Amino acid sequence: MQLTKLLDYLAPGQGGRIVAIHAAEDLRRRLVALGLKPGNEVRIVRRGLFTGPLQVRIGTTDIIIRRRDARQIEIAV
Structure with a gap:
């Protein structure tokens, strides 16, 4: 498990x-277009203050996403 x-x-x-x-x-669809699709490895680079956005690394690419959007993505750790 x-x-x-x-x-x-x-x-x-x-x-x-x-x-x-x-x-x-x-x-x-927007998240998948950014590279956030099931099976991909991601890493948190930086968190904005309070409810600010997250900087996420997918391979060698960094993207910024809203925290409320990040709450929709389930990660196996």
């Missing part, structure tokens, strides 16, 4: 493999 968390709950330096995206279809 694998331990899963939502992407929003990982600390900088932590990461894992995307298991699922629990979002509306339009948001899911």
Whole structure:
């Protein structure tokens, strides 16, 4: 059994493999277009203050996503 968390709950330096995206279809398509798709490895680089955005690394690419969007992404850690 694998331990899963939502992407929003990982600390900088932590990461894992995307298991699922629990979002509306339009948001899911946007996240997949950014490279956040099931099976990909991601890592949190930096967290914005309070409810600020997250800097996420996918391979060699860094993207910034809203925290509320990160709460839709389930990660196997």
